[in-house]
Amino acid sequence: MTIAPEKHEVAVPTKQWQGQSVPRKEDKRLTQGQGVYVDDVKRHGMGYLHFVRSPYAHAHITSIDVSAAEKLKGVYGTLTGEEVASLTDPFFQLASPPGAHVKDYALAVGKVRYVGEPIVAVVAETRELARDASELVEVEYEPLEAIVDARVALDDAKPVLHEDSGSNLMWNGLYEWGSWDEAVAEADKIVKIEELHFHRFNSTPLETDGAVVEFNRGVGQWTIFTNNQFPGFAQIMMGPAMRVGLDKLRFVTQDIGGGFGNKITSHPQLTVCCLLARKLNRPINWTEWRTDFHMSMSHGNERWFHDTEIAVKSDGTLLGFKTKALDDAGAYLRYEPLGGVIWAQVTPGMYRWKHISLDFTQVATNKAPCSPNRGYSRMQHLWFTERMIDIVARELELDPVEVRKRNYVRADEMPYTTPNGCVYDSGDYAKMLDVALDLIGWDGIEQRRAEAKERGKLLGVGIGSTLDSGTNNFGQSRMINPELQFSGNNEVATVKLDIFGEIVVTLGTTPQGQGHETTAAQVVADILGCSVDDVHVRSGHDSYWNSHAGFSGTYASQFAVTGLGAVKGATDMLAEQIKRLGSVILGGVPEDQLELAEGSVRIKGNPEAALPFMACGAIINANNAGLPEDLDVTLNCRYVYRPPFEVPDLERKYGNLTLTYATQIHAAVVEVDPETGYYEIVDYAATDDCGVRINPQIVEGQVMGATAQALGAVQHEAYEYDDDGNLLTPNFYDYHVPHALDMPPLETGYIETPSPFTPLGTKGMGEGGGAGIHAVCAALQDATGATVWDSWNPYKRVWEHLNRPRQIVEVVDA
């Protein structure tokens, strides 16, 4: 019935589109190289931007001379920090003091604070020439001592990165719920862990950051073609800094080559592009080189946990814990110190702890700035939680499975309110654990351990349980700064019926492979009674489409709730309007006697009396004379989904911080070579519960991808720095991401516990991969007997576990 340019030959489901593994609408273009990624956008006269970057981790800039670069034929111009400081204000800081005093500009002003920090931007007619010309920029430095270890950042003898902040302390907050004294009073044992460390890495999307920016001088507006995944955030950072209203910053995305949170904080570079597009009066292309990305973008938060104490009964009942978290933010705050509160979404992990005390301190160091990375800040905390479980189990000589089952929040307790006021919506953790254990063959594991031993191998098995909290309540940001005026969340969709009956959907989101075009079409097709082939979902984001709101973007596990909630809302509105119109055209038949089916509105029980969508679209858009005056029908519906949230209680740091809690339980079996520390993951299971699955195949794809990233992170990937602050892993030679030959055998399983709080029973998902890190750490502990104290366990570290295990655990009677 509609003009549908892309027919997929999708089989029509018997019941509904939701719940089916519908092939993705995106795939036809992406398998033919017809995607449009940011570097594919070309403009006449476009100049290519290259950044001159700091070779020092910490230094005063004493002089900058761009004259030789500017004289080179084919160079269009440059931009320096000095110009940036006069043309813009420092970016708004989320932090309360002392972090609030950090002055962060789009280019370094007066000082550099990490190797790779952009100092000057050079624009030339080719990529190669821009790179050559940047070599001609003369910068002189006075080097300072670099701080690469967060543990010494607050020493008085150490230099201060941001003088305006007074010290390297960026943020500190004490979180206390329940009563530690009560926990101790009830406990039989206190297990003490001196130090645990979650390492620095990120998801390294294969496409690096980039933009093509053009300036329309007549209206003073920039169009920013980019792969930034959270335009709402970039806009509110850039507008005030550039002293322009947000309407002057038009963000456009289409296909994005992976994001994983790493593409949220490109606003400094986008600002440079904007300033140069205006200064040079030409479009600017900025495409990061791989090394640029590794040196300067979006490292995941590195975190230490010191002086941990766990109050536990002899039978393994967990009562409480306390710890000091020390978070290394790198050189600038950008999205930080939000990591200082985001972890609190999953404060007790999946367990029924009642008494929790966590003293969170974030410091600046001379390393690349941190920003969200898949599992942002919760992954660090959940790894810590899982480490506690396995260390307690070992010290008390209890079975880690039993300790988990004894302490997991139970299915019959859902929805469960955590000690800090978060509401876990649904789940059955114990059942999922059984599924995972079954998939790795838990029952025969002791026999396999014996067999491995005969072959000279140490077999270990480990469990990683994780929550993927989704749909943020941005009110939690006020816990790190009460002055912030953020709360709640929102997402937008528009759905319209056009002249020839085309159903056109726009989203405020910026998908990076999550298949939004497909899942949105499934929801629309079910409500309108048509095929997914009839639903055209526009690709990407354009802030000119009026389909975005302050929190629009694709991040933090929320599309299935916020994005599809908006799609459902807008489509429900459209369905209602179609019926209202149908009622008029079909001679006043009451709307409740109408139904939408087969691409038409028709009288129930009389399919012959039908008005096709094509006629509806034509009447409203192009043939509307004579319609009743009071018929308020546009067939162009916009809906803003707003989840039900309250502003948290800031005094008690109490409230519901996210709407949904998807669950992952992973189990790993490893075999370690005791001579070398080399190990292999010989069996692996990943189970997932994200409530109702709109497209099971897409959900499973996310589970697999997140698992692979976790396995890369725990085995290989790390942003390591030397003592002078040089990054040792600035490319894919040194930063080893998993390859085809690295992948272990994988079994996946799932259960579905629908969320009672969301429009479709869905939960946000996609970030649950941290479970893989936890599971492998637990398995290595099981195999080696050593306390696995770091989230990064390359073979050399496992050799250390075997030969020089750290003695960092002590058990005392309570």
Place this chain on the structure above:
Amino acid sequence: MSDHSITVTVNGVEYEREVEARKLLIHFVRDDLDLTGSHIGCDTGNCGACSMIVDGTLVKSCMMLAVQADGATVETVEGLADGDELTPLQQSFSEHHALQCGYCTPGMLISATALLRANPSPSEEEIRKALQGNICRCTGYWNIFEAVKAVAK
């Protein structure tokens, strides 16, 4: 920097262009020929997003200069489908959800195509070996193995 005149046949179309001696084949194809289906993910020859078939041999086109391709026949992802008709491999990638963001996909398809031409019935081990030079950060590769297996004879 000296310019050189080169003639390259890409997906059956002959192109004659002046290029700088140092220009990489991938930049030539993307920027000069506007064939943007092949991507760049690393600059060091690790990721394979720029994979092409040059005179029948699988190459990473960021590891080759455009001038080295003078007189060569090049195949890129844009040349796989017959008009709108996807190859069985492309179709299989979609059916098995072997792609998410799609950025590595063109290189992955080209590498798998080269494999299947040389060895129409590869084992899983052979598939893994053939694709070890192509990085994917979204899928964990498992569905990619399945997609290739499904079209292996």
